[in-house]
Amino acid sequence: MTLSTREIRKRAFVKPSEDPLWLKALLGAVAIGFIAILLLLPLVLVFKEAFAQGLEGFWRAVADDDTLASVWLSLTAAAIAVPLNTLFGIAAAWCVAKFDFPGKAFLVTLIDLPFSVSPVVSGLVYVLVFGMQGWLGKSLADHDIRILFALPGIVLATIFVTFPFVARELIPLMQDQGRDEEEAAATLGASGLGTFLRVTLPNIKWGLLYSVLLCNARALGEFGAVAVVSGHIRGVTNTMPLHVELLYNNYDYVGAFAVSALLAMLAVLTLALKSLLEWRYADELAAIHRRH
Amino acid sequence: MSAIGLKIPLLRSRHVLPGFNLSLGFTLFYLAGIVLIPLLALVIRPFTLGWEGFWTAISTPRVLASLRLSFGMALLAAVIDAVFGFIIAWVLVRYRFPGRGVLDAIIDLPFALPTAVAGIALSTLYAPNGWLGSLLVPYGIRLAYTPWGVLIAMVFIGLPFIVRTMEPVMSEIGQEVEEAAATLGATRVQTIFRVVVPMLTPTLLTGAAMAFARGVGEYGSIIFIAGNIPGVSEIAPLLIVTKLEQFDYAGAAAIGVVMLAASFVMLLALNGLQGWAAQRR
Numbered sequence: 002m003t004l005s006t007r008e009i010r011k012r013a014f015v016k017p018s019e020d021p022l023w024l025k026a027l028l029g030a031v032a033i034g035f036i037a038i039l040l041l042l043p044l045v046l047v048f049k050e051a052f053a054q055g056l057e058g059f060w061r062a063v064a065d066d067d068t069l070a071s072v073w074l075s076l077t078a079a080a081i082a083v084p085l086n087t088l089f090g091i092a093a094a095w096c097v098a099k100f101d102f103p104g105k106a107f108l109v110t111l112i113d114l115p116f117s118v119s120p121v122v123s124g125l126v127y128v129l130v131f132g133m134q135g136w137l138g139k140s141l142a143d144h145d146i147r148i149l150f151a152l153p154g155i156v157l158a159t160i161f162v163t164f165p166f167v168a169r170e171l172i173p174l175m176q177d178q179g180r181d182e183e184e185a186a187a188t189l190g191a192s193g194l195g196t197f198l199r200v201t202l203p204n205i206k207w208g209l210l211y212s213v214l215l216c217n218a219r220a221l222g223e224f225g226a227v228a229v230v231s232g233h234i235r236g237v238t239n240t241m242p243l244h245v246e247l248l249y250n251n252y253d254y255v256g257a258f259a260v261s262a263l264l265a266m267l268a269v270l271t272l273a274l275k276s277l278l279e280w281r282y283a284d285e286l287a288a289i290h291r292r293h
Numbered sequence: 294m295s296a297i298g299l300k301i302p303l304l305r306s307r308h309v310l311p312g313f314n315l316s317l318g319f320t321l322f323y324l325a326g327i328v329l330i331p332l333l334a335l336v337i338r339p340f341t342l343g344w345e346g347f348w349t350a351i352s353t354p355r356v357l358a359s360l361r362l363s364f365g366m367a368l369l370a371a372v373i374d375a376v377f378g379f380i381i382a383w384v385l386v387r388y389r390f391p392g393r394g395v396l397d398a399i400i401d402l403p404f405a406l407p408t409a410v411a412g413i414a415l416s417t418l419y420a421p422n423g424w425l426g427s428l429l430v431p432y433g434i435r436l437a438y439t440p441w442g443v444l445i446a447m448v449f450i451g452l453p454f455i456v457r458t459m460e461p462v463m464s465e466i467g468q469e470v471e472e473a474a475a476t477l478g479a480t481r482v483q484t485i486f487r488v489v490v491p492m493l494t495p496t497l498l499t500g501a502a503m504a505f506a507r508g509v510g511e512y513g514s515i516i517f518i519a520g521n522i523p524g525v526s527e528i529a530p531l532l533i534v535t536k537l538e539q540f541d542y543a544g545a546a547a548i549g550v551v552m553l554a555a556s557f558v559m560l561l562a563l564n565g566l567q568g569w570a571a572q573r574r
Contacts, residue, residue, distance in 0.1 A: 016472075017471065017472045017475030017476065018468035018471040018472050018475070020387070020388075020481055020485075021481055024481065024482070025388060028380050028383060028384050028388075029384050029388060029390070031377070031380050032377075032380050032381040032383075032384040032385070032396075033384075033396070035377045035380075035381065036381065036396060036399060036400070038425070039448065039449055039452065040399055040400070040402050040403070040449070040452070041399065042418060042424065042425070043406075043411060043414035043415055043418055043449075044402065044406070044414070046414050046417060046418055046424065047410060047414050050417065085323075088319075089319070089320065089323045092315075092316040092317075092319045092320050092323075093316070093320040095312060095316040096312075096313060096316040096317040096320055099310050099313075100308060100310070100313045100317075102313075102317070108320070108324075110560065110564070111324060111328070111329070112324065113560070114328060114332075114556075114560070115328055117506050117510075117556040117559055117560050118332075118510065118552075118553060118556050119509070119510025119511070119512065119530050119549075119552050119556070120408075120510065120511075120512055120513070120530070121510070121512045121530035121531075121533050121534060121549075122335065122510070122530075122533070122549045122552055122553060122556075125335060125533060125537065125545060125546065125549050126331035126332055126334055126335045126549075127331055128537060128542070128545075129331070129334040129335055129338050129542065129546060130330075130331050130334045132542065134540070134542045135334070135542075136334055157327070160327055161327055161328065161331075164327060164328060180309075180310065183310050184309045184310060187309050187310055187311065188309065192311075193310075193311035193312050196310070196311075197312075215404075215405075218404075218405050219404075221407070222405075222406070222407025222408070222409075222410075223407070224407060224408045224409040224512070224513035225408065225511075225512035225513050225530065228512075228513075228534065229533075229534060229537065241407075242407045242408070242409040242410070242513070243409070245407075245409045245410060245413065246409055246413075246517075249413050249517065254417075257413055258413070261407075261409075261410040261413060261414070264406070264407045264410050265406060265410055268402065268405035268406040268407070268410075269405075271405045272398050272399070272401055272402065272405050273398070275398070275401065275405075276394065276397075276398040280394075
């Protein structure tokens with residue numbers, strides 16, 4: 002057996018920081034196997050079960066009135082929660098990144114707090130404020146204002162669990178970019194809003210889009226926090242994830258997996274867009290990744 | 294001299310840029326209204342019963358069993374995720390192969406997939422008649438509807454925390470150290486275990502702590518697969534929901550306070566770990 006010079010050269014020099022082939026094969030197989038069984042299999046199962054009775058069964062489940070009501074409710078809650086959290090994220094990043102004040106590090110820690118709180122606890126706090134035995138329960142009932150078991154409660158719970166998303170991505174990004182450009186614009190007579198729109202926004206737009214994307218995915222998919230405050234009224238206060246639970250517990254597996262498939266498509270789309278943004282705008286997003 | 298030194302920071306703090314009061318004011322208002330005041334409502338609630346009432350509420354066998362299950366399984370899940378997450382991050386950072394980008398994107402699936410969807414999918418998968426559950430039946434192993442179901446769901450949701458924490462650090466550490474070790478006669482396996490792993494330990498612990506914190510609080514993906522038998526496979530967040538449904542607000546709040554305290558401890562531990570990891574680098 003003769004070897005070409007190219008093959009000999011390839012064999013002769015193996016970079017010392019490179020794993021031997023057997024180790025590569027072993028670790029590669031473990032990694033791919035683990036991802037396939039733990040992550041990929043559940044995703045495949047969702048789509049298979051959703052179409053277990055063909056396209057027609059899937060369509061019947063999706064076009065059901067209660068399902069459509071849950072889709073509408075989820076979209077409404079996200080449409081209120083995401084813009085509010087985006088506004089908050091921009092405000093928080095602006096004051097943290099562009100100014101110095103005492104207690105800044107503590108403020109940033111507090112902003113991160115909702116991430117480390119259990120979703121169920123996130124819902125519980127609103128029950129304790131607005132519930133009948135809660136702080137404001139009695140006076141709200143007297144004025145016939147419904148917060149719990151209605152849209153406002155669902156929106157509040159959604160805002161709580163998605164609270165840090167935009168802020169924690171924008172803070173490192175805007176800190177990384179410093180203040181020079183904004184200060185120059187301000188010195189040259191630009192208004193505050195003009196400075197933000199013409200100088201800051203172009204610099205952070207991809208990071209902003211990235212964080213809004215993730216915030217939106219979580220807002221549409223939140224289960225635990227919303228479950229506590231929603232009251233589970235079919236067709237009225239059931240969001241999509243809650244509707245999945247209801248259908249599943251009623252042994253309507255095709256229905257449950259059909260709604261799940263809608264949410265899974267959204268998740269896959271989110272991941273695809275996220276990867277695209279990470280790949281296309283790697284430089285702009287670098288500050289975010291250094292922190293994660 | 295000192296006058297100039299004093300004057301410049303003063304000038305800066307006079308804010309060349311506009312919007313400080315507005316942005317900080319809105320931030321504090323929103324933070325207090327959405328997060329801090331409601332959390333305060335939680336913290337003081339159990340103590341309407343006094344310390345003793347608080348203690349009685351959390352020291353029942355059922356509550357203690359649920360806390361033990363949530364914390365114990367979250368710890369075990371974090372260890373499993375640490376091992377496999379380390380290997381996956383290593384493969385994704387160090388090896389080049391077709392499909393690597395797709396594999397890397399899939400890691401975030403537990404972040405993007407709603408927990409209820411993950412829950413019913415895992416439950417169907419590991420049920421005795423499911424794709425994976427049916428393979429284990431001949432060996433007498435049952436995973437779904439047992440405490441092990443809790444573990445599976447926690448491993449699922451915790452994995453991306455490890456991989457995403459490890460990846461940037463792994464690609465940053467210089468390969469010169471590994472080359473030096475090889476030059477000095479270490480085998481590749483020795484280099485990995487004696488040089489690479491120790492360098493990455495603080496980062497691995499940071500990721501594991503995040504996975505642990507997430508596992509302790511997780512609800513949606515667990516309740517479908519766990520079976521939810523009180524005292525056996527009932528997690529603490531589920532017990533909060535159960536107590537709320539029975540209008541035992543103080544009892545629910547008592548468990549909530551314990552979990553909130555755990556969150557605070559984890560947050561502090563994470564800050565410490567991240568400091569350590571930054572030092573090591």
